[in-house]
Amino acid sequence: MKQPTVWQRLTRKPDVQTTLNADHQLARTLTTRDLIALGIGAVIGTGIFILPGTVAATTSGPAITLAFILAAVVCSLAAMCYAEFASALPVAGSAYAYGSIVFGQLVGWIIGWALILEYMLAVAAVSTSFSAYFASLLSGFGLRIPRALSGAFDPAHGTYVNLIAVLVVLLVGFMLTRGMTTSMAVNRAMVLVKLLIIGIFVVVGAFYIKPINWHPFLPFGVKGVLAGASLVFFAYLGFDAVSASAPEVKHPQKTLPRGIIGTLIIATVLYVLVAIVLTGMVKFTHLDVADPVSFALIFIHQPQLAGIIAIGALAGMFTMMVTMIYSSSRLVYAIGRDGLLPGWFGQVQRQLPRHALVAVTTIIAVMGGLVPLTQLVNLVNIGTLIAFAIVSLGILPLRRHEQINNPGFKVPGYPVVPLLSFLFCLLLMSQLPQETWLMSLVWFGIGLIIYFSYGFRHGK
Template sequence: MSFWQRALRKPDLAQTLQADHQLARTLTTRDLIALGIGAVIGTGIFILPGTVAATTSGPGITLAFLLAAVVCSLAAMCYAEFASALPVAGSAYAYGNIVFGQLFGWIIGWALILEYMLAVAAVSTSFAAYFRSLLAGFSLTLPQAISGSFAPAQGRYVDLIAVVVVLVIGLLLSRGLSTSMTINRLMVGVKLLIIALFVFVGCFYVRPTNWQPYLPFGAKGILAGASLVFFAYLGFDAVSASAPEVKDPQKTLPRGIIGTLIIATVLYMLVAIVLTGMVPYTKLNVADPVAFALNLIHQPKLAGVISIGALAGMFTMMMTMIYSSSRLVYAIGRDGLLPPFFGRVVHHLPNHALWTVTVIIAVLGGLVPLTQLVNLVNIGTLIAFAFVSIGIIPLRRHKQIENAGFKVPGYPVVPILSFLFCLLLMSQLPLETWLMSLIWFGIGLVIYFSYGFWH
């Protein structure tokens, strides 16, 4: 077997489909939608509708959210078909491994490891900042030494809250999915209740004149706004990581992925409509536009409740992403591209992979300043989206794969459009992001050719 034949070798399909039999199938459609909403709806719902309306789209921000959702749905449908045809752990990594070969699977997996871990680490620091401000409201403050990332010159050594919240989520997930899914559903319920409360109260303060002019920046403002809010929908792909732990995956997974996107779109649009109706869009370019609008209509107590919604949103996002990244690392270890330690299952759970991921994220969130690295989350996501989108073509041509479940409509136009749009969005990312990602993928290729290639 030549070098390239070995690098592009595809796994045995029957063996791959049976590889996760040790994992317990316990998740339902309701669990998957809660996971998806937990990942997609975070603090962004309280910020993006205001800031993008003020700077880019005006009251037409609702159309920008709708357009972004339509484009995002192209990739979502591709994920849904793969999840239906190949209900295995590893999400886009596993799909790439099967239809493109081992090397491409590794590249996608390495991109997803970057996306999940950096996203959670960054959100853990935001969670800590919100939590500290909540404590400050009760006249409680933490010592400077444990209130931020490692900066001895400024008297800071660790962001203790960021570390603790990640470890708590890891502990919950290690106890089994029934407990963690119950807590996740509860937190998602709190978040949705607070969003509904804002929409209900805000409706009484809407002034239709605030929606005039509706398109102050023209059609270009809608397109520019859609490109900015597109990233607000990222996270639905994490649902597909749960495939081997889902009941009736051919039906449940597509419902979970597409259901997540529909609910998220409705919520984003409702908040955007009410927010721009309450306050002239020109005043919304602030750090916390929803809280700003509530204070403006003399509802400061409700503005405080929004902070609880933000904390719940960040908690569920971290839970979903830690869960997904642990299943990804487990799948890569199961296939031998990482040491077999990561692919071991203990009591129906891949806890070796889970605790490895949890500890790394806790260290990143507690010690490392991440402001320059967050854009890498976007490029990691878009690379996975691009491979999954174009991968529908070889999936349909694969003679061994029979899919009686969901299939992308408008084949092959929809997968190709989704792929091209991912490339377009990647081209809009700054040069600095591309350079940092090349370093990351360089490290990944060194690991692959020094270990994974031989195992």
């Protein structure tokens, strides 16, 4: 029998039916409400309390509202592509699994490696922000965290570990090991706290709006709106994590598209409302500060509400970590299940991929506690955009795939919408700084070494 060539092995695709049946051990417990809570948990983080102010001040002015809407339109193109894939292939692994099935093993691995970077770095970075907010909240009660336990490993400046960052990651990981029913109940409660606090800001702030603050509406012109849209685009990242939950969702053909698109609609409404109120309360030129929402509340003599915003920010970061640790554990589980990482990662115990979850939680806790992350956070953006671009392009071979019959959601305007989504992703990737590209080449170089030394030989 003729041996397959190297190219044939790199582009081999898994059997669709085998893949669809591979995750039968996971419990299907999640509903549309759970998925939207997961999505909102990931998308609406601290960004909603920071981005509308800083981007309005530096780039778009009061037209920041148009920038959010434009970014949402661009993001919705990719969201619809994700929704079609999730409907056609409700399997663990999200974009990694989609890429493997329509393009082959090597492309799947590259997406998976990009997403591992995105999820883990995002959570590690957010855990350090959570630590900073939590420390400032404690200082309001006269409590101080010892300097040695308040930052990444840097003995020259007297810091050895960021204890709060480590503990919050371990807490989220522990919560997720208790099962999805418990985890989703906690997540929904935290999302409600966050939405309630955003609602309080919008309602209270609406009484202090001065329409004169919206003039001029386009101080930086149309160019400012476009530049603002490219900046706030990243505020929407995270809706793709919803598709990682596919094997644990009830009625995935209907529930997954609703969860993905519902997340994007709700997030857009919230961002636009906050932007309208914030730029109406305070002249946009004053909003280039680290915490524009708190600044606006102090400006209108409501400092007690500024403390409530800190609680909202903590709830936002906590739910973001829940979604991203959950998604990254399912991704690592799927890659291990397919043999591209050791099979230990792909094992299921008591209806949960516990090994993958423990490994992911441990790595993120170490990164958040010990590693300075400031230079690496831009890599989150490139990892996401690579996944978006390949998923968008993947709709073309998905529609022609002989083994896949999708009675559920389909992208409207095929093939124009998937191609537009792909081109927009390339455009945004071209805007990222040169050092981000260089660091990502190093990351993908490491990924290819791992793939050819292990995954290429063991992949199922």
